[in-house]
Structure formats: structure tokens, C-alpha cells
Amino acid sequence: MSQNADNAVEVIDLSKNYGPVAALKEVSFSIESGKYFVLLGPSGGGKTTLLRLIGGFIKPSAGTVLLHGRDVTDLAPNERPTSMVFQSYALFPHMSVAKNVGYGLKLRRMRKAELDERVEEMLAMVGLEGYGARMPHELSGGQQQRVQLARSLVLQSDVLLLDEPLAALDAKLRKDMCLELKRIQEKVGITFIHVTHNQEEAMTVADRIAIVAGGELVEQGAPRDVYERPVRRFTADFIGENNLFDGRVTKTGGNAATVDLDFATVQALNGNGLAAGQAVALSIRSELLGLLTPADAENGGLQTIPAEYLEEVYLGLTTSHLVRLPNGQEIMVRTLSNGEAAATFEPGQTVTVGWKTEAARLHPD
Ligand SMILES: Nc1ncnc2c1ncn2[C@@H]1O[C@H](COP(=O)(O)OP(=O)(O)OP(=O)(O)O)[C@@H](O)[C@H]1O
Ligand SMILES: [Mg+2]
Structure with a gap:
């Protein structure tokens, strides 16, 4: 400007x-x-x-x-x-x-x-x-x-x-x-x-x-x-298709924060200078989440949480996958319909949801 x-x-x-x-x-x-x-x-x-x-x-x-x-x-x-x-x-x-x-x-x-x-x-x-x-x-x-x-x-x-x-x-x-x-x-x-x-x-x-x-x-x-x-x-919730998780910062260091999500502990970037003990929401857009194969998950470098596969909704260009987390929360993972990761999953199957650390954002309010 x-x-x-x-x-x-x-x-x-x-x-x-x-x-x-x-x-x-x-x-x-x-x-x-x-x-x-x-x-x-x-x-x-x-x-x-x-x-x-x-x-x-x-x-x-x-x-x-x-x-x-x-x-x-x-x-x-x-x-x-x-x-x-x-x-x-x-x-x-x-x-x-x-x-x-x-x-x-x-x-x-x-x-x-x-x-x-x-x-x-x-x-x-x-x-x-x-x-x-x-x-x-x-x-x-x-x-x-x-x-x-x-x-x-x-x-x-x-x-x-x-x-x-x-x-x-x-x-x-x-x-x-x-x-x-x-x-x-x-x-x-x-x-x-x-x-x-x-x-x-x-x-x-x-x-x-x-x-x-x-x-x-x-x-x-x-x-x-x-x-x-x-x-x-509020913005994360209103714009795009964000998944929001409630959690608490347990540790900070450099520009990273460790966040306890109750059912999992993950790492995130601490862009807003949050302190340990602070309640936060972690947001990740559905298109930045992936359903990992066991090989992907073992390769490391990704934040992962376990989930139960519920159903898929075919939307043409993309497909939405509904999964349930251990705390009962249901979230959406969106993939390209004919992308390489167009694997099929059965309802009830245990899957691993993963994302790159920098894909998640922390919101103090
Ligand atoms: N003339 C009025 N008398 C009393 N309350 C009003 C009046 N006009 C608006 N409000 C109230 O003020 C608030 C804001 O209304 P406003 O019309 O600015 O919303 P908006 O963001 O334009 O909503 P929308 O997207 O539905 O048009 C609402 O709670 C509405 O009920
Ligand atoms: Mg109006």
C-alpha cells in the first residue's frame, strides 16, 4: 500500500x-x-x-x-x-x-x-x-x-x-x-x-x-x-471448508507449538506467539488433509491422527470423505476424484488422517 x-x-x-x-x-x-x-x-x-x-x-x-x-x-x-x-x-x-x-x-x-x-x-x-x-x-x-x-x-x-x-x-x-x-x-x-x-x-x-x-x-x-x-x-470456520479442533498448547519453542488435542498430540507452527497453557483452536482446510496409506504414515514428516472411515460423497472434481475421530468429532477430508490417491475405503475401516505441519493454523480465540 x-x-x-x-x-x-x-x-x-x-x-x-x-x-x-x-x-x-x-x-x-x-x-x-x-x-x-x-x-x-x-x-x-x-x-x-x-x-x-x-x-x-x-x-x-x-x-x-x-x-x-x-x-x-x-x-x-x-x-x-x-x-x-x-x-x-x-x-x-x-x-x-x-x-x-x-x-x-x-x-x-x-x-x-x-x-x-x-x-x-x-x-x-x-x-x-x-x-x-x-x-x-x-x-x-x-x-x-x-x-x-x-x-x-x-x-x-x-x-x-x-x-x-x-x-x-x-x-x-x-x-x-x-x-x-x-x-x-x-x-x-x-x-x-x-x-x-x-x-x-x-x-x-x-x-x-x-x-x-x-x-x-x-x-x-x-x-x-x-x-x-x-x-x-470465526474466519477459519466461515471461509473455505475448514476442520476445527479444540486443544491446548502444552509446549512452545522456536516457531513451533505442541498442541494437545485430547485424543492426539500434534505439532503446529506458532505464528501468533501463543504460550503454553493457552486454549486454542487448530484449523486445517479439508483439501490439505489426506487419507494415508500405512507406507505414507511411516515415511514421517506428517502430523497424523487415527480415524474411522464413515462415507464418501462424490462431487465431480473432488470427493469428500467423512471420517470420525476418537473423540466422536466428524471431519471432512477432500481429495481430487481421479487423483493418485483415489483409493477406496470401507465404512468402519480404521484410517490415518495426515497433514503437513504447516497446513494447520492456530487460533487463540
Ligand atoms: N430497521 C431495523 N430495526 C431493528 N433491527 C434491525 C433493523 N435493521 C436491521 N436490524 C437488525 O440488525 C442486525 C443487522 O442487520 P443487517 O441487515 O445489517 O444484517 P445483514 O448482515 O445485512 O444480514 P443479511 O445477510 O441477512 O442481509 C440484525 O440483527 C437485524 O435483525
Ligand atoms: Mg443485508
Whole structure:
């Protein structure tokens, strides 16, 4: 990050209470100008609340919102350099695509010639060149979504707020539109803040992902960081397919920690400087676990635990293997379906689950 990075958004100790419900609890973060920023988290976590506070549609109970360094906390939505794409706001059904897109400019009393030109430009931007005369009901779901996007982009705000913009689309269309959104954001170069509870959507579009849950910003980072190196237990549990084990650090030394899992003792990297005696969660993504042959297990170099094989679920590219640990916990091991390790196992069979020491992560909370 450059030192004099211009922050499009800065939120300081922002809180929002709805009566007794604390929807947002003293959240602070900033977003660098021109980034595609995603708020990702479970339902009810406070994502929409945060987005609406940035757009000025609701007032905070406490805290400050700065846009490009200017305090906008007390400004109305139309006085802010933001525009919002609402998931629930459909297009005006009786207006053509061009009229829908130009609506906001007309309210601003822009001259017709300039308005028409800007509308055409935006339709081209979202891949709908020549669709201006169509009516909304003559468009597919994905095309309607693009018109909504054009309607907001045409206002040339500095920050575009998108609340679950793809929620209404089916899986295939959602995937296509994700890539499209990313391409459009790169082209227009303005800051996007996109709310979703869909992990794959977040990973596809984001420069940075912030995990929002329980009214807090749990953790943020580049998609690869939050997926491969989650710091908080919550993030590990929410992102990817992580197996979590409760344990206690019994010994530390160098950058290693010995962790007692009750049914086994394993070694892990001690990236967070944990001390002996501390309760921890150990997380390992299912694709980093393997079902070992006796030869593998004897070769050493791997952390291993015994398990009972339960069943396999074939998922095409990968196969999930459900196994039960000595403490009764069931975990998932994921392998490539036609990989070399495509051995078959019988339910009830004793197997050894193994992983490279560095594949596991320790979480103090
Ligand atoms: N107008 C309101 N009045 C009272 N409580 C509200 C109101 N709006 C939201 N809440 C509560 O605030 C919390 C956060 O809601 P918010 O809509 O921000 O969640 P979200 O992360 O957007 O969830 P989703 O993914 O389901 O859209 C929830 O507990 C919700 O019930
Ligand atoms: Mg929401």
C-alpha cells in the first residue's frame, strides 16, 4: 500500500443500535480509493447496516463516516459522493431501458443531448449497447441487473454501494455477472463496496474482503489471505471448508507449538506467539488433509491422527470423505476424484488422517 494512499472511505468507531439490538459495534476501517471492497458475512451480521450508514440512509448511534477525508456523518444520501444499487429496487417497468438509466440525470436537469450520450456510454459499459429502447420485461434477469448497475454508474459517484447485487440470479448467471462486475469496476476505476454472504462471489470480485459478523468487523485482507491465512477462528470456520479442533498448547519453542488435542498430540507452527497453557483452536482446510496409506504414515514428516472411515460423497472434481475421530468429532477430508490417491475405503475401516505441519493454523480465540 502506498504511503499517501487516498482513502475513499474511513469509518471510525461506528455503532448502530436499533432499540435494544446492537447491529454494529464500534467498527473502524478504511478503504483505499479505487478498490473493490467486499463486506462478507452471515445473515444478520450487520453488512447492510454498515453499507447504509456509509450511504447516509440511516444515522449512526455513534461514530464518524469520512468520504475522501470529509466528514459526511450528518449529510443526506444525495449530499454524499455515493450511489447505491439496491437489491430490492426493481427497474421502473413502464420506462424503457434508456429512460431507466437516465432517470437520475434527468432529476439533475442535465441537457438531453448530453444525457443521451452518457446513457449510451453506460449501456455500452455494461454490455447492453443498443438495448436502450427495450422495456425491462424484455430483458433477462442478468440484463436487468446490468441496467440497474448502469443506472447507478451513470451518476458518476466516487463510491458505488452494492447490497447483494446478484442475489436474484441463478448460479451460472451469478458467476458470469461476478466477472462482469469486476471488469466494469476496473474500467471505471471508482471504489466499489459490495455486500454479499456468498464466499465464492466475494473471492471472485474483491481486492479486499472484510468479514462482518455479530456487528463487528472480524478480520480483513486480500481474498488469498482470508482463505489461506485466517487469523480468527470465526474466519477459519466461515471461509473455505475448514476442520476445527479444540486443544491446548502444552509446549512452545522456536516457531513451533505442541498442541494437545485430547485424543492426539500434534505439532503446529506458532505464528501468533501463543504460550503454553493457552486454549486454542487448530484449523486445517479439508483439501490439505489426506487419507494415508500405512507406507505414507511411516515415511514421517506428517502430523497424523487415527480415524474411522464413515462415507464418501462424490462431487465431480473432488470427493469428500467423512471420517470420525476418537473423540466422536466428524471431519471432512477432500481429495481430487481421479487423483493418485483415489483409493477406496470401507465404512468402519480404521484410517490415518495426515497433514503437513504447516497446513494447520492456530487460533487463540
Ligand atoms: N430497521 C431495523 N430495526 C431493528 N433491527 C434491525 C433493523 N435493521 C436491521 N436490524 C437488525 O440488525 C442486525 C443487522 O442487520 P443487517 O441487515 O445489517 O444484517 P445483514 O448482515 O445485512 O444480514 P443479511 O445477510 O441477512 O442481509 C440484525 O440483527 C437485524 O435483525
Ligand atoms: Mg443485508
